[in-house]
Amino acid sequence: MNVLVVNAGSSSLKYQLLDTESREVFAKGNCECIGQDKGIFGHAELGGDKVKEDAVFPDHKTAISLVLKTLNELDISIDGIGHRIVQGGWYFDDSVIVDDDAMAKILEVAPLAPLHNYCEAEAIDYCRSAFPELPNVAVFDTSFHMTIPECAHTYALPKDIREKFHIRKYGAHGTSHRYEWMRAHEILGDKVHRLLSCHLGNGCSLAAIVDGYCMDTTMGLTPLDGLMMGTRCGSIDPATVCYLQREGGYTYDEVDDIMNKRSGFLAMSELTNDVRVIRDRATEGDPKCLMAFDMFGYRLVTMAGAMIAGMGGLDTISFAAGIGENDPTTRKAFCDMFEWFGVHIDLARNEIRSDEPRIISTDDSPIRVMVIPTDEEYMIALDVKRLVEAR
Ligand code: AMP
Numbered sequence: 001m002n003v004l005v006v007n008a009g010s011s012s013l014k015y016q017l018l019d020t021e022s023r024e025v026f027a028k029g030n031c032e033c034i035g036q037d038k039g040i041f042g043h044a045e046l047g048g049d050k051v052k053e054d055a056v057f058p059d060h061k062t063a064i065s066l067v068l069k070t071l072n073e074l075d076i077s078i079d080g081i082g083h084r085i086v087q088g089g090w091y092f093d094d095s096v097i098v099d100d101d102a103m104a105k106i107l108e109v110a111p112l113a114p115l116h117n118y119c120e121a122e123a124i125d126y127c128r129s130a131f132p133e134l135p136n137v138a139v140f141d142t143s144f145h146m147t148i149p150e151c152a153h154t155y156a157l158p159k160d161i162r163e164k165f166h167i168r169k170y171g172a173h174g175t176s177h178r179y180e181w182m183r184a185h186e187i188l189g190d191k192v193h194r195l196l197s198c199h200l201g202n203g204c205s206l207a208a209i210v211d212g213y214c215m216d217t218t219m220g221l222t223p224l225d226g227l228m229m230g231t232r233c234g235s236i237d238p239a240t241v242c243y244l245q246r247e248g249g250y251t252y253d254e255v256d257d258i259m260n261k262r263s264g265f266l267a268m269s270e271l272t273n274d275v276r277v278i279r280d281r282a283t284e285g286d287p288k289c290l291m292a293f294d295m296f297g298y299r300l301v302t303m304a305g306a307m308i309a310g311m312g313g314l315d316t317i318s319f320a321a322g323i324g325e326n327d328p329t330t331r332k333a334f335c336d337m338f339e340w341f342g343v344h345i346d347l348a349r350n351e352i353r354s355d356e357p358r359i360i361s362t363d364d365s366p367i368r369v370m371v372i373p374t375d376e377e378y379m380i381a382l383d384v385k386r387l388v389e390a391r
Helices: 060-072 100-108 117-130 143-147 159-165 174-191 239-247 252-261 264-269 275-283 287-310 321-326 328-337 347-351 376-390
Strands: 002-008 013-019 025-032 039-045 051-055 080-085 136-140 194-200 204-210 213-217 316-320 368-371
Touching: 002 060, 002 117, 002 376, 013 060, 013 376, 025 060, 039 060, 060 117, 080 117, 080 376, 100 117, 117 136, 136 376, 143 174, 143 213, 174 194, 174 204, 174 213, 174 316, 174 368, 174 376, 194 287, 194 321, 204 287, 213 287, 239 252, 264 275, 264 287, 275 287, 275 321, 287 328, 316 321, 321 328, 328 347, 328 368
Parallel strands: 002 080, 080 136, 194 316, 316 368
Antiparallel strands: 002 013, 013 025, 025 039, 039 051, 194 204, 204 213
């Protein structure tokens, strides 16, 4: 089945047209700077180089319409469209073929992710009206986490406030964590039972997965919680927010901006959120970059400990995303901290660079460690196929 996967962000829209059987990617690209005076349209097809051109995208509808027009010229039939939706709220524990009811729910929960859900809804709206014959499937970053037990997803706030504002742990990166489980299970079969999935990219989160069901994750009401990330601070004492507003005179928007866009690796390195650059500087001995990795690693290990305790042990660890797939030093540092627990990394296997999933622990390691390059687009496309075929 040929599926168009659309990933609309607050000011960008990425897409990929792929075949679910062969996994061939026919075309992919992105629309950048949506809502600004000048934008860029990047498009690559059939394995060729990406061609970039200037474009103006006043809104997401303009962006998706250009994508569909460009793909139309390719002469490859599209059987369905999968849309990545950041927040499914309390409604969606699985992906869904979008109808009017699903659309209303996506908009109802949008205040929990206002920068994303509204523009994602705009893209779906356009696709539904321009191609009414095509199924549109919404795939939520949160739905995989709906199996997290109540004691782990509930915040100890007054009931009336919790219920009125639907406050709970929703998590994120669910499509990636789900892919990690799927691939680990395909490769290891019944040997994988308790998996710690480590998605370490610009955004970072862990998921504790038992027999395919998510038991806990480090992100919370929003993707700000949990691990230290590229520009996000991760977990801090929530009183810091009140303190900054009360004593620092910062507005709500300023605190939001500080914690989401000016913190994390960027704040600690005082240089960049690009972990490649920070790794190079740390290797040269830069104390701020070394400290950034010490903090990142310490939080990673302590939060992993909480995830492992929550699922009562583990047998497999997987690493994914930009840092998880490409930074052997982070993987080694993590595994060394769990050596006492039975995590034995094979140094040569850890250095191998590949797009393929691989085991990087020693043959006799009681706990297996894997690198499983994530593929959220493929996972979304598989959901489209599953739901459309089950109609
Ligand atoms: P993602 O969000 O999955 O695209 O990951 C982006 C992050 O991965 C950025 O911080 C990159 O600097 C980081 N990254 C990519 N390649 C490497 C690498 N070889 N070593 C360390 N970090 C990397």
